[in-house]
Amino acid sequence: MSRHRRRVKHFSRKSTARVALFRGLMVSLIEHGRIRTTVEKAKELRRHIEPAVTLSKNDDLGTRRLLMSRIPNETAVQTLMSDLGPRFKERAGGYTRIIKLGRRPGDTAEMAFIEFVDHDWKAESGEAKVAKTSKKAAKGEKATAETKEAKAEAKALKAHKKANSKLAAAHKKNVKRIQKKDRAAARA
Numbered sequence: 001m002s003r004h005r006r007r008v009k010h011f012s013r014k015s016t017a018r019v020a021l022f023r024g025l026m027v028s029l030i031e032h033g034r035i036r037t038t039v040e041k042a043k044e045l046r047r048h049i050e051p052a053v054t055l056s057k058n059d060d061l062g063t064r065r066l067l068m069s070r071i072p073n074e075t076a077v078q079t080l081m082s083d084l085g086p087r088f089k090e091r092a093g094g095y096t097r098i099i100k101l102g103r104r105p106g107d108t109a110e111m112a113f114i115e116f117v118d119h120d121w122k123a124e125s126g127e128a129k130v131a132k133t134s135k136k137a138a139k140g141e142k143a144t145a146e147t148k149e150a151k152a153e154a155k156a157l158k159a160h161k162k163a164n165s166k167l168a169a170a171h172k173k174n175v176k177r178i179q180k181k182d183r184a185a186a187r188a
Contacts, residue, residue, distance in 0.1 A: 034121060064081060
């Protein structure tokens with residue numbers, strides 16, 4: 001049996017589990033604007049989310065019912081119709097992008113972010129607020145309570161990132177140690 005011209009990846013799941021998986025991924029992407037998943041799931045998710053956004057440009061009852069049949073989550077459909085549809089009204093297609101992240105340490109699966117093309121990741125991390133206030137301070141404006149608060153947030157964010165990078169390095173080292181031990185046991 002040939003794998004050519006097959007449109008659907010099965011992900012080692014039956015059809016009902018696969019449908020549930022992609023409904024959940026669609027709801028998460030609509031809700032958060034950006035999610036982290038495997039590259040293969042992101043590519044398959046793109047096939048489902050792009051037509052949904054195209055449909056949501058037309059705000060009528062029939063479209064809403066069609067989207068509800070595909071994504072049975074009222075808040076996700078409401079967000080599609082009220083936010084994403086108007087946001088991409090002028091765009092002909094290509095509403096999402098996939099950003100590859102490298103391999104996951106546990107099973108070395110290729111990971112990626114899938115996000116809407118106009119998603120502002122800086123606002124998500126609080127860096128946009130810090131950038132604005134630091135520009136104001138550089139122009140010579142008086143430091144207000146807001147800029148002090150933003151600087152404190154930036155300092156906390158920097159410390160958080162540093163702690164996370166240390167944890168990630170320790171985890172990576174631990175994974176390598178375990179893999180080395182397993183390889184040695186397999187050779188014995």
